[in-house]
Amino acid sequence: MPGGAGEKTEKATPKRRRDERKKGNVMFSQDVVAVATLFASYIALRFGIPIMVSALDEFIQYCFQVIGNVPNQGLNEVGSELASHMIGTVAKASALPLLATVLAAVVATFAQTKLLVSFEALRPKFNRLNPLEGIKRLFSLKSIVEVFKNVLKITILLILIYRFVSGSLLQFSQYMDSDIGVSLASMRDLGFQLLVEVGIAFVVISFFDYLYQRWQFERDLRMTKEEIKEEYKQTEGDPKVKGKIKELQRKMAQSRMMQAVPGADVVIRNPTHFAVALRYRPGKDVAPVVVAKGQDEIALRIVAVAEEHHVAVVENKPLARALYAGAEIGGIIPPDQYGPVAEVLVYIYKLNHKTL
Template identity: 35%
Template sequence: MSNAGQKTEKPTPRRIADARKKGQVAKSQDLTAAMVIGGIMLVLSLYGPTMLAYLIRLFRQFFVHQMAVSGKAPMSLDAFLHLFSSGVMHMTLLMAPFLVGAMIVGASINLFQVKPLVAFEAIHPKFNKLNPVEGFKRMFSQRALVELVKGILKIALVSAVCFFVVQAQLGFLLSTGQMTLIHASSGLFQTILNMTLGVGLALFVLGAADWRYQIFQLMKQLRMSRQEIKDEMRNSEGSPEMKRKMKSVGQSLVRKRMLAAVPQADVVLTNPTHFSVAIQYDPDECAAPRVIAKGADVLAFKIREVAKAHGVPMMENKPLARALYAQVEVDHMIPPHLFVAVAQVLAFIFTQNKGRRQQRDRWRKLVGPMPDPGLQPDGGHA
């Protein structure tokens, strides 16, 4: 049985890019939560003592105010609202560093996991999620089971961390009633710091493992069959029919360009039944002659027709025409080992054609005097 329809192949970059556009990315919320806790820990370590001193001073001011007014008339509504708004403002100032730090760290870790991404398709309403049958299936899916196991692990890890921290600080916690406010507050702050650090580390380990699992699950979900890969390649590169058509169009353009260059040739070498090669020498542009057109069979006859119509000399030289056709590409210069043979042809053409004598003289300056090759147009040797 063929496995062409089984999704056993890794997803292609295009498949992954299409999934990103739909919002299908590997991301762990547990890793984000762990890093946010780490950011809060950083804020606590930097500004914790200052915040604690500010909080103690705030409570002292509150209690002093209460003691001052306790022997007077009951607190009015305006006084209560003023006290309440002042407390809210002070607490907001205390919490602002935590909130800003949590937002920065949360945005950074999400950017690290999914890279810059704007997936509008992911925010479109999907009414199939309201289907109770589909919802029931999701409740008992593999993903739901994994999330359940993760939840149990998180509860177990957080509970274990809290238990060990409290156990280590149990003696201190039982004696806080006999301490001053500053001493007790400092100790409680350190206990909370240790507990937060332990929970953050536990969630980080769990989150890192979860992120790797999410990547694995995404790659598994995006797997492709061999037929899907073939279809994608066909869609991206074009069908064989389209490739053949494009190749035909390209060849047609090349033929038209070569035929348009034939009138500028100095000579067309022929192997009368198969090949035609048009050569041009312009010393102002190139140090050596170059092939400006060549063709076989039908195209060879077409080159001859154009050359004849524009008065371009033609000369039969079977070995040279065959060698030039096989070894020299269009718009390339003649290779050194064919210089002498081509020079003989050009010397003869320049001698026969008065309009090309200036080119002949320049050519002789480059290669030296050439012997009379004894060639005749369209007839090979005399």
């Protein structure tokens, strides 16, 4: 049945996203990184070719110079010098493109993962050794999309190369009669033109791949209703347990309240709906204090405890309602009730032959 308890139809919660991020599971498109490195390489080559040509020219001149000294130095010594110089030349010529490519890959990766560094993905996962799981991954939607994407990239690349070669054959044939410097400059420009066309095509592919990876990532993070309920229980506590705790706390508070009723001076009731127990100790209390209050069943229990311990019970409907609504347990009565309460206490004290 669609939308059933076992189907992942709900969006991932913030906690689920945080947990997956800790595991290194974030939205990531490899094609975005590939395009970033491609254009970084293009820019590096565009500005770095003079450096490469200079390094190569210097190396060639050095080679002719060393070859001329072979009779004097010996073949082994010359070979060692050439190898050392060649390594330096390669390092100098490739430093800028290599640095630009690495920097672009790092920036593109961290931009997508939001500076995430996680070693969870490096841990061995033995479930990947399961042939059945491998077959499932092989025929999964993600694998099919990856195959389609790779075929599309290869097809586009072949088409662009074919167009480039077929459109440049005439120009290539003219290089035989041209200056070598001019020919190399022309070939360089044609190569950069092809690189730009390939880059633009791959940008379009990477854009759609980014959208797909984002959709796939959100789809994989979806949760079932049961998973959300279980997560809520783990973070907020089981509602049933919390309800029982609140009920227990309420009963304990009522028990403490009932224990304070015997120490009250008077209980004002209405006559069954509300009951408020008051205590006043001259010199200790600045005003009468509410030691207990309740409604309906609790009001009847307060009255019963008061009568059992010979605490005076006075029926005053408006005063009982006002005290119940305006005073908290353990707090003094509202100032506007000082007069009516004082009258009740004076009456009670007269009956008990006490004085305020």
